[in-house]
Amino acid sequence: MPxxxxxxxxxxxxxHPLALLAEMSGTSQGAWIRFCKSMGYSGMKDLxxxxxxxxxxxxxxxxxxxxxxxxxxxxxSVSAIAENVCAxxxxxxxxxxxxxxxxxxxxxxxxxxxxxxxxxxxIGASGLIAQDLYQKLLRIGCHTDFxxxxxxxxxxxxxxxxxDTAVLISHSGETPEVLHAAEFLxxxxxxxxxxxxxxxxxxxxxxxxxxxxxxPEVHSRSGAISSRAAQFLLSDILFTTVANRNYANIExxxxxxxxxxPSSPHKQRRDHLPLST
Numbered sequence: 001m002p003x004x005x006x007x008x009x010x011x012x013x014x015x016h017p018l019a020l021l022a023e024m025s026g027t028s029q030g031a032w033i034r035f036c037k038s039m040g041y042s043g044m045k046d047l048x049x050x051x052x053x054x055x056x057x058x059x060x061x062x063x064x065x066x067x068x069x070x071x072x073x074x075x076x077s078v079s080a081i082a083e084n085v086c087a088x089x090x091x092x093x094x095x096x097x098x099x100x101x102x103x104x105x106x107x108x109x110x111x112x113x114x115x116x117x118x119x120x121x122x123i124g125a126s127g128l129i130a131q132d133l134y135q136k137l138l139r140i141g142c143h144t145d146f147x148x149x150x151x152x153x154x155x156x157x158x159x160x161x162x163x164d165t166a167v168l169i170s171h172s173g174e175t176p177e178v179l180h181a182a183e184f185l186x187x188x189x190x191x192x193x194x195x196x197x198x199x200x201x202x203x204x205x206x207x208x209x210x211x212x213x214x215x216p217e218v219h220s221r222s223g224a225i226s227s228r229a230a231q232f233l234l235s236d237i238l239f240t241t242v243a244n245r246n247y248a249n250i251e252x253x254x255x256x257x258x259x260x261x262p263s264s265p266h267k268q269r270r271d272h273l274p275l276s277t
Contacts, residue, residue, distance in 0.1 A: 013044075013047070013048055013051060017102040017103055018032055018033075018044050018103070032044060045101060045104075048099070048101070085225060088215070088216050088225060088226040089225065089226050089229040091215070091216050091226065092213070092214070092215035092216065092226035092227065092229045092230040092233075093229060093230065093233050095213075095214035095215060095216075095230070096212075096213045096214055096215070096230040096233050096234065097233070098214075099198055099212045099213065099214060100237075101211075101212075104209050104210065104211065105211065105237060105238065105241055106241065106245075107209055108193045108209040108211065108238060108241075109238060109241040109242045109245055110245065111165045111191050111193065111208075111209065112137075112142070112165050112167075112193075112238075112242050113242060113245060113246045114163075114165075115142075115143075115163060115164050115165040115191075116143060116161070116163045116164055117142075117143040117144065117145060117160075117164045117165075118137055118142055118143070118144045118145070118164065118165050118166070118167065119145050119146075119156050119157055119160055119164060119165070119166040119167070119185070119190070120133055120134050120137075120144065120145065120146040120166075120167050120169075121146070121153050121157065121166065121167070121168050121169070121177075121178060121181050122168070122169035122170065122175075122178065123150075123170070123175050123177050123178060124224075125171075125224040125227075125228050125231075126169040126170055126171060126175070126178075126195075126224075126231065127148050127169075128228070129169050129195070129228065129231040129232055129235050130146055130167065130169050131146055131148070132232070132235065133146075133167065133235045133238070133239060134146035136239045137239065137242070138257075139253065139254060139257045140242070140243055140246075140250035140253045140254060141249075141250055141253035142242075150177055153181065154180075154181065154184070157181045157184050157185055157188075157190075158184055158188075160184075160185055160188045160190040161188060161189070161190065162188070162189035162190060162191075164190050164191075165190065165191045165192075165193065166181070166182075166185045166190050166191070166192050166193065167192075167193045167195065167235075167238075168181060168182055168185075168192060168193070168194050168195070168203060168207065169194075169195045169196075169231060169235075170194075170195075170196050170201075170203050171196065171197055171213075171224060171227045171231070172196070172197065172201065173194070173196035173197060173199070173201025173202055173203035173204050174201055174202055174203070175203075178203060179202050179203065179206075182202075182203060182206050182207070183206075186206060191208045191209070192206065192207045192208050192209070193207065193208070193209045193211065193238070194206075194207030194209070194210045194211065195211045195213065195231055195234050195235065196210065196211075196212065196213070197212070197213055197214060197215075197227070198212040198213065198214045211234045211238065213227070213230035213231060213233070213234055214230065215227040215229070215230045
């Protein structure tokens with residue numbers, strides 16, 4: 001029964017898709033869905049999020065001395081800063097990995113593979129994630145649009161079609177510019193992949209595919225740190241999934257973009273210098 005397997009192997013809920021859980025437990029996917037609904041959840045995704053929240057609370061109440069995630073002015077030494085920044089980034093990656101949903105990630109990647117073009121958008125630190133994903137997608141031959149300029153970005157978005165896919169990145173899920181873009185994308189029928197925090201938000205409500213992240217971010221900290229690490233993790237998984245599932249078509253692009261740059265640029269420049277006289 002799913003109840004027994006769930007209690008004994010709760011960590012598997014985070015590690016495996018529903019089809020594999022059903023196979024491992026000797027039941028059906030329908031049985032798992034009924035199990036979720038019997039406990040008051042809408043489905044596996046809802047149960048998974050609730051279990052994540054409970055696991056996080058249990059870790060906080062375990063009595064172990066946690067790393068104190070604090071604001072930038074509260075550190076007493078550079079070593080303390082290094083320890084805290086490293087710990088917060090590691091924790092963000094761990095928390096985000098627990099929220100990983102293989103089905104949603106696969107659907108999001110397939111949407112990109114099918115698309116005529118990919119529209120990427122984020123503001124501030126989230127824009128850095130969008131720009132990094134933009135460069136990666138270019139390498140594999142994707143027709144990709146990104147710019148940090150809001151007006152140019154909105155031009156890309158305003159001309160999007162149902163045959164495109166948009167990736168919108170916002171830690172809070174409430175960034176006004178991102179939500180403004182989402183409204184136009186929705187009107188145009190463009191599928192939206194949202195990368196945002198694990199909480200109810202306007203972006204999560206409007207996106208077709210939601211890639212949830214979590215991080216021990218201190219809101220008054222000067223600049224996003226751990227949340228950026230979590231966003232990078234999701235964007236890298238998304239890119240790698242796209243490349244993996246479409247490798248037969250993108251292998252040549254990878255080789256071409258690698259070969260276009262000289263393997264030793266410094267040596268190349270020296271070889272072109274005139275001989276001394």
